[in-house]
Amino acid sequence: MNAPVLKPRQPKDYATDQEVRWCPGCGDYAILKAVQRTLADIAADPARTVFVSGIGCAARFPYYIETYGFHTIHGRAPAVATGIKLANPELDVWVVGGDGDMLSIGGNHLMHALRRNVDLTILLFNNEIYGLTKGQYSPTSRIGTRSPSTPGGSIDRPVSALRLALGAGARFVARGIDTQQKVLPDILKRAHAHKGTALVEIIQNCIVYNDGAFAGFTDRAVEADAQIHVEHGAPLLFGKDRRKGLRLAAGGLAIEAVSLDEEGVEEGQILIHDQTNAMLATLLAMLEPPMPVAVGVLFDSPAPTYDAAVRAQEETERARAGTPDLNALLRRGPTWTMPG
Amino acid sequence: MNAPVLKPRQPKDYATDQEVRWCPGCGDYAILKAVQRTLADIAADPARTVFVSGIGCAARFPYYIETYGFHTIHGRAPAVATGIKLANPELDVWVVGGDGDMLSIGGNHLMHALRRNVDLTILLFNNEIYGLTKGQYSPTSRIGTRSPSTPGGSIDRPVSALRLALGAGARFVARGIDTQQKVLPDILKRAHAHKGTALVEIIQNCIVYNDGAFAGFTDRAVEADAQIHVEHGAPLLFGKDRRKGLRLAAGGLAIEAVSLDEEGVEEGQILIHDQTNAMLATLLAMLEPPMPVAVGVLFDSPAPTYDAAVRAQEETERARAGTPDLNALLRRGPTWTMPG
Amino acid sequence: MVSVGAGVEIAEETRSRTSLESVVVRFAGDSGDGIQVVGGRFTLATAIGGSDLATFPDFPAEIRAPTGTTFGVSAFQINFGARRIRTIGDAPDVLVALNPAALKVNLADLPRGATIILDGGSFKERDLKKAGFAGDPRHDGTLAGYRVVDIDISDLTKKATASTGLSSREQLRCKNFWSLGLVLWMFDRPREPILAWLKQRFAKQPEVAEANSLALNAGHALGETAELGPLPAFKVGPAPIEAGLYRTVTGHEALAFGLVDGARKAGLRMVFCSYPITPASALLHHLAGMKAFGVTTFQAEDEIAAACAALGASYAGSIGVTSSSGPGIALKTETIGLAIGAELPLVVVNSQRAGPSTGMPTKTEQSDLYQAVFGRNADSPLVVLAAATPADCFVMAREAIRLAVHHMTPVMLLTDGFLANASEPWLIPDLDATPAFPVRFRAEPEGYQPFARDGRGVRDWVKPGTPGLEHRIGGIERDALSGNISYDPANHQRMTEARWDKVLAVADDIPEQEVEQGETSGRLAVVGWGSTYGPIARAVTTLRDRGQSVSHIHLRHLWPLPRNLGELLRGFEHILVPEMNKGQLVTILRNEYLVPAQSLSKVTGKPFTIHEVEDAMTAALGISS
Amino acid sequence: MVSVGAGVEIAEETRSRTSLESVVVRFAGDSGDGIQVVGGRFTLATAIGGSDLATFPDFPAEIRAPTGTTFGVSAFQINFGARRIRTIGDAPDVLVALNPAALKVNLADLPRGATIILDGGSFKERDLKKAGFAGDPRHDGTLAGYRVVDIDISDLTKKATASTGLSSREQLRCKNFWSLGLVLWMFDRPREPILAWLKQRFAKQPEVAEANSLALNAGHALGETAELGPLPAFKVGPAPIEAGLYRTVTGHEALAFGLVDGARKAGLRMVFCSYPITPASALLHHLAGMKAFGVTTFQAEDEIAAACAALGASYAGSIGVTSSSGPGIALKTETIGLAIGAELPLVVVNSQRAGPSTGMPTKTEQSDLYQAVFGRNADSPLVVLAAATPADCFVMAREAIRLAVHHMTPVMLLTDGFLANASEPWLIPDLDATPAFPVRFRAEPEGYQPFARDGRGVRDWVKPGTPGLEHRIGGIERDALSGNISYDPANHQRMTEARWDKVLAVADDIPEQEVEQGETSGRLAVVGWGSTYGPIARAVTTLRDRGQSVSHIHLRHLWPLPRNLGELLRGFEHILVPEMNKGQLVTILRNEYLVPAQSLSKVTGKPFTIHEVEDAMTAALGISS
Numbered sequence A, B: 001m002n003a004p005v006l007k008p009r010q011p012k013d014y015a016t017d018q019e020v021r022w023c024p025g026c027g028d029y030a031i032l033k034a035v036q037r038t039l040a041d042i043a044a045d046p047a048r049t050v051f052v053s054g055i056g057c058a059a060r061f062p063y064y065i066e067t068y069g070f071h072t073i074h075g076r077a078p079a080v081a082t083g084i085k086l087a088n089p090e091l092d093v094w095v096v097g098g099d100g101d102m103l104s105i106g107g108n109h110l111m112h113a114l115r116r117n118v119d120l121t122i123l124l125f126n127n128e129i130y131g132l133t134k135g136q137y138s139p140t141s142r143i144g145t146r147s148p149s150t151p152g153g154s155i156d157r158p159v160s161a162l163r164l165a166l167g168a169g170a171r172f173v174a175r176g177i178d179t180q181q182k183v184l185p186d187i188l189k190r191a192h193a194h195k196g197t198a199l200v201e202i203i204q205n206c207i208v209y210n211d212g213a214f215a216g217f218t219d220r221a222v223e224a225d226a227q228i229h230v231e232h233g234a235p236l237l238f239g240k241d242r243r244k245g246l247r248l249a250a251g252g253l254a255i256e257a258v259s260l261d262e263e264g265v266e267e268g269q270i271l272i273h274d275q276t277n278a279m280l281a282t283l284l285a286m287l288e289p290p291m292p293v294a295v296g297v298l299f300d301s302p303a304p305t306y307d308a309a310v311r312a313q314e315e316t317e318r319a320r321a322g323t324p325d326l327n328a329l330l331r332r333g334p335t336w337t338m339p340g
Numbered sequence C, D: 001m002v003s004v005g006a007g008v009e010i011a012e013e014t015r016s017r018t019s020l021e022s023v024v025v026r027f028a029g030d031s032g033d034g035i036q037v038v039g040g041r042f043t044l045a046t047a048i049g050g051s052d053l054a055t056f057p058d059f060p061a062e063i064r065a066p067t068g069t070t071f072g073v074s075a076f077q078i079n080f081g082a083r084r085i086r087t088i089g090d091a092p093d094v095l096v097a098l099n100p101a102a103l104k105v106n107l108a109d110l111p112r113g114a115t116i117i118l119d120g121g122s123f124k125e126r127d128l129k130k131a132g133f134a135g136d137p138r139h140d141g142t143l144a145g146y147r148v149v150d151i152d153i154s155d156l157t158k159k160a161t162a163s164t165g166l167s168s169r170e171q172l173r174c175k176n177f178w179s180l181g182l183v184l185w186m187f188d189r190p191r192e193p194i195l196a197w198l199k200q201r202f203a204k205q206p207e208v209a210e211a212n213s214l215a216l217n218a219g220h221a222l223g224e225t226a227e228l229g230p231l232p233a234f235k236v237g238p239a240p241i242e243a244g245l246y247r248t249v250t251g252h253e254a255l256a257f258g259l260v261d262g263a264r265k266a267g268l269r270m271v272f273c274s275y276p277i278t279p280a281s282a283l284l285h286h287l288a289g290m291k292a293f294g295v296t297t298f299q300a301e302d303e304i305a306a307a308c309a310a311l312g313a314s315y316a317g318s319i320g321v322t323s324s325s326g327p328g329i330a331l332k333t334e335t336i337g338l339a340i341g342a343e344l345p346l347v348v349v350n351s352q353r354a355g356p357s358t359g360m361p362t363k364t365e366q367s368d369l370y371q372a373v374f375g376r377n378a379d380s381p382l383v384v385l386a387a388a389t390p391a392d393c394f395v396m397a398r399e400a401i402r403l404a405v406h407h408m409t410p411v412m413l414l415t416d417g418f419l420a421n422a423s424e425p426w427l428i429p430d431l432d433a434t435p436a437f438p439v440r441f442r443a444e445p446e447g448y449q450p451f452a453r454d455g456r457g458v459r460d461w462v463k464p465g466t467p468g469l470e471h472r473i474g475g476i477e478r479d480a481l482s483g484n485i486s487y488d489p490a491n492h493q494r495m496t497e498a499r500w501d502k503v504l505a506v507a508d509d510i511p512e513q514e515v516e517q518g519e520t521s522g523r524l525a526v527v528g529w530g531s532t533y534g535p536i537a538r539a540v541t542t543l544r545d546r547g548q549s550v551s552h553i554h555l556r557h558l559w560p561l562p563r564n565l566g567e568l569l570r571g572f573e574h575i576l577v578p579e580m581n582k583g584q585l586v587t588i589l590r591n592e593y594l595v596p597a598q599s600l601s602k603v604t605g606k607p608f609t610i611h612e613v614e615d616a617m618t619a620a621l622g623i624s625s
């Protein structure tokens, strides 16, 4: 393994010569910026970095990142990425896709990548809609979503990407928001630093087909009360003056939002975020308005990665077998000689 | 809807003329018996009952049940079953498959059926192995499983069917054990009574390829201490004399097993099972040896079903549109007459 | 005198204008310019005038590209005439370009001599640069040889709408209707139906209706007064088309109507299961709006689930329909195999697009014929149909359901990106005039054998829920009677042949092949399928007009082939098969009939032009073109 | 004198026995009877005797059926002889039936006059009933016309092994070796290697080794002493086969070795990604045991993920290989389309089985040729190869890797359920004697264009990780040089043709078609592919021996076809194409060459017999069979 050449890099070093073709005002632009900033900050070696994606607006991402890139087929990016890591675990592999790509057609591959814990950084752009195919509802769309395929409103209950991921045994889940250019790169850096599958759900505004879907918690006016930024070891506080917080609900196994100004509420009751607690992460993942939406690293508890274990097993095998000699292997077991 | 004809039925009324072709001693026989008993107990109308399955040893099930049956393709039974319910919501649709069928190739369909809450009773026979294809490890196989495809032992972390289902938003999850002929039919009846997708994981011994995989908690000698049978409203007690129980662990977001005979443990601390609490269900689903394995209905919290909502929406539409007249529809909007 | 749907009557004008047999007009502008809207309105005005016509919208591949860029250009083409119109026209005679990018993108398609109507007001330096022009094409010779009508449409629109009190940006949004007004004048088409439509459409925003009307009238007035010097003015008379009530219809609208009518005629609920994909999604959208007609629509988690759910619906006694485009159809093939094995009806609509893989989703191609006929594991015959024109989609969709339910077989119906979006006038059929083809579900338990066959080789369809007919079916080989699992060698041979013969026997239930134009034998047969219908038909007419012995044979039933096709083809010296693929139908014809059919292949994502077909025909005939 | 692998020397016997040119023996019994084990041991003993041979195991479809049932019967057939053996034999000359069910199931295949060795001890009433016999076939005339050797093998086995102290059930388990002993005697085959093997195999259970050895010797002794009256005894001499070191190999073992050798010769790590499915799984199993050889194996969550992971591996610079059977291949087709579009190497192995849908997983068929050549959306050419025999799997697997990596294309390699499990003697190649074909990855940034092509139309392969060559590829149509997304019509035409031509150009890199047997022109060519090789070869030999002008042409490269094939075929009056499908290769030949090739179709899940091919040949020639 060659150590990456560490020279100072700029976000623009990671921009390709391709014209970026998302709709003007699309949240994807902001995410692109945050990723390019992240790559610069970690001084990613373009030669050893690969962006893999499925199909969708989000999935066009690799064409705009000056590294290796593979724009594959709808829903299959985690599977392709797994193969890349099996062939060469030293590559730094990022996977990008939308909510349709990763949770509808590709839900199973995502789940199995998480379960196996392949060392991938997965960015799921959740705009709660199918952008590229012109606005049909997606598995994250809320009930009642009117779309070309649901003119009377959708009726199926949406899935929560992060709750599902935790259910599948994910070891790292985080949530970021497209426009938060201060916060998002830090989350991405944390995801990248995690060995194993790291899933980041990025809330992304589709200005054309689902504009304002997240306004309820992303609007400047409400965000302080409508978001809770979680940090390991810090109390789960939110609100403009951080006078609100989360505490254990009576009976346990649940959390509730309280105001420190309420009668009977004390600072000491406020939960401290523990990123290694899967139950807490699940509860945080499930918070939705009117509860504050959790942003940041909800869960980070590394486990052995699949790709490393595969290689380790192969090494053991090689050590046991000695120099591999195929000619000899063919001749092992019963053979006989014909005199002709 | 015709009311089902209620005449007393026997389990054997639900047996077909087909020779049952599982390996002698396979746990599937016991499950077949329990299902036939269940059908008799609920006096299921064979004409209105459909068993749908994928492919695998488990999936041969429909051939042995004297109702309508459709043995489809690997992993897709939940999707086929969804279509059946869309066509005719009055059919009573059961879905049967193995851990490979439902969690490997079919994981996504299972997840989406659960999310949508289609009114299906899904039986997942978990033998932690691929039986029909002769013994490869499955997504539920434990790390280190030696199988034809993993001669050096498997390295990927298994998925928990029930935890995953809860992550996907399941409204009913339960666990049963093949050999428990007293317990299993009751669980199946509960699952069947639940409106919406009901998932029952049935622990099943594959005598040929994975014999004894569950002996650690199913053997007569250990079962009392190694299983906890949960019942809504009853304390979570287990052990031969029910002197062991589950209580909230310190911090409030976890549970622990305790003995009532221990110092400082009181009956009042023992958790009461609440089948409507998804967090408790998740914690129960995750219990594995040396903790007692949870058996029974872990979660049951009905929500509107997809198929009913679909029909309701169609009814609304029809009511709004009046008598549907396609000839008129074609003539709606701009038209003109050519004199020829 | 022609009368308009809502009872409007339009007086024929009698001014002197250049008479045209047919003309091709293309509107082009930025995605935000409302090109498709005016295209649609112009189409209607043209139709009301009695012309025959064909139209095609050309959306950008991007959802909404930055304003003024070439990849953000949206266009709408119409070919209309006083004769039968078969194609959208090889090249525009008139281009309306609302910004420089629209000019840039479309110029290459424009033959010298064509008329270009420009919004000169949008040719600012920044706009030109965005469009990739080095200089101003109006002044640097780029447009030499064209008839250029350079008007500051932006400015005139603003002036025309100033009275409305709308913002300047909102005023500018009306420039599409200003242009439409001018074009209406050029072709002597009525404004009234459009003014009426605007009122209705913007009933809740009367100021918008007003502004657009003002713009429309202003554009029209400019033509009349011709401040710029005389403008070209044409007259395109009514075409000799059948009498009756007409509407325009796109292929995907027609598909939706045809499927609903088919299900109705079969007496079945339809369960339509799909997963969005370009260009197939529109069918899902149309049907999702038709819930009142006994249609259930289901947006599945992927194409496999969509196909499986549709098959489940058919199993349960509805007609299951699934729809996708090539890559999605690829995912459905395993399920289609199950439908073949279980012998259940299923309709699979493939709106083909350019491939392989994701390919060019917004561009047309007809390269999935191999996939349709051969693209499954094992000996897996099914019925393959293809629609020829937008309106034909209606007929073939109904036909697909008829054959599926009466032969207990999956049917693959091929359309393509062109058919999906193109539109043409449609003589609205009286649905009650076509006979119904109701399905008879078996209900008698007596002697029921799930895989017993009737004389046509077709097994009974049984609805779960029927007492006494409980049975099991599946994907493992089935006993030829009971349907239970059978590994018996002779049974597999018998069942393989039964599946094969059953599909071949569909040939008894479809019309013999007719010759579209020309004699039933001769020097050259041009054999087409799908959306190549238009250019082939027109090219054959042209060569027949030149006295050549050529015929046009168009296949709608691609598998099984019509019984008489082999004999028919053997009557021709040369057989030319134009396809928007590398030669797929030609493979099937050569194999079936050992005739030396030759391929004419085009894979640019665009339909054949008439000239391309003509050239290949003259080459085959050995004459000069 | 022949020498055995481990240095054992065997003296040739010289007793007088009926000499046979070749003979077919089938062992049959309950799944639990250890039939496959004795089949394997007998094969080795036969091979050591210098005979040529072919074998085929016939497992029950059920994992482990109840004892004594017909559907629980396991069988093993061997054809061996003093001449080249090409098939497993049309019908057994000798059947060893260890229980009534085994007799019941196999009787239909047995020609009158054949020898049946029965374990009379297992013909109790209960056993007979379980097997579905009404009476005792030994006494009710059922076996009239056969040479029946009715021995209470159960009892004799127990007696022979009584001294071991094993339980009676364990003793009985040795009856397979008792029978083997008798058959060894019948065919004059050595016991020593088997006794040695037993010692080694049961090193940790010496009493089991001992018991089986005792049984083996007892069976053999019974032959010698012939307590039952004289037993048939034969002599099958050594076959005229090439000198050298041999082993037996099944098709799937050979595949595994060939893939590993191919990757080695290409200088690449192999990443093998699969999802279990019958009969393909064995390849996964073999390779999973070869991790030390630079092989990574990955059991994916489904076939789509397996194909995608393999493609990802190829993208990353390994050779990605994926393997399945028909229904699984159906699921991979979308991904294969991506490989075609991205122009990456990928090897796809299809172990065909009877279909459609789940079909008969354990039965053979070669009905996925359409799927291989045509079974994708769009114009999606790839290379298709097929192995002819178990040993040929080795060669063709290596060839698949060579063509994939040197032409940057997916290669589909077809085998089938028969080849997968059948075995034959294999002259073990010296792997170092075959030249390597190392891949050269591009590393020079200078002038790099991801889709620039060399003279053969092949683009460069670049390993991610290489500095300065960062680039993007994908499934949307790629610019002919940069690989960036392009919707340009001319570019799509160019790229479609480039993909087409690149695959056709593979014909320059494969051998011209040779004639397997016979002249290069004549009255009848029998054209085969895949596992029909054996019966066709033998049938052609027979008819040539009868003086007929017939030739055997066997295709290993199915797409593109060898350059000279058309010319070759045109040299024959008749062309007969036997296939275990409804006629798929015949479609391709008729289309490509317009030759009147005729199909001989068989779809019973079983290979052709020699006679079936012979009969079709004589019919084609118009002579009596």
Ligand SMILES: Cc1ncc(C[n+]2csc(CCOP(=O)(O)OP(=O)(O)O)c2C)c(N)n1
Pocket: A055, A056, A057, A058, A059, A073, A074, A097, A098, A099, A100, A101, A102, A125, A127, A129, A130, A131, A132, A133, A138, C275, C276, C277, C278, C303, C327, C328, C331, C358
């Ligand atoms: C196999 C297949 N099915 C369907 C499609 C069509 N398709 C492309 S992107 C997409 C969904 C896009 O939604 P999402 O993944 O949420 O991405 P977004 O565009 O919103 O970023 C679909 C259905 C396809 N390209 N391939």
Ligand SMILES: Cc1ncc(C[n+]2csc(CCOP(=O)(O)OP(=O)(O)O)c2C)c(N)n1
Pocket: B055, B056, B057, B058, B059, B073, B074, B097, B098, B099, B100, B101, B102, B125, B127, B129, B130, B131, B132, B133, B138, D275, D276, D277, D278, D303, D327, D328, D331, D358
């Ligand atoms: C598309 C497809 N892939 C693979 C298979 C092969 N296959 C049949 S069953 C099975 C898995 C069986 O395991 P499981 O679902 O756990 O059922 P079990 O046999 O253990 O009851 C597999 C891989 C198939 N039939 N079809």
Ligand code: SF4
Pocket: A021, A022, A023, A025, A026, A027, A028, A057, A058, A127, A131, A132, A205, A206, A207, A208, A209, C063, C064
């Ligand atoms: S459609 Fe939505 S997600 Fe796609 S580029 Fe446009 S704004 Fe972004």
Ligand code: SF4
Pocket: B021, B022, B023, B025, B026, B027, B028, B057, B058, B127, B131, B132, B205, B206, B207, B208, B209, D063, D064
């Ligand atoms: S293989 Fe296992 S699961 Fe399958 S029938 Fe046999 S014992 Fe049961």
Ligand SMILES: [Mg+2]
Pocket: A056, A098, A099, A100, A125, A126, A127, A128, A129, A130, A131, A138
């Ligand atoms: Mg989205």
Ligand SMILES: [Mg+2]
Pocket: B056, B098, B099, B100, B125, B126, B127, B128, B129, B130, B131, B138
């Ligand atoms: Mg299993």
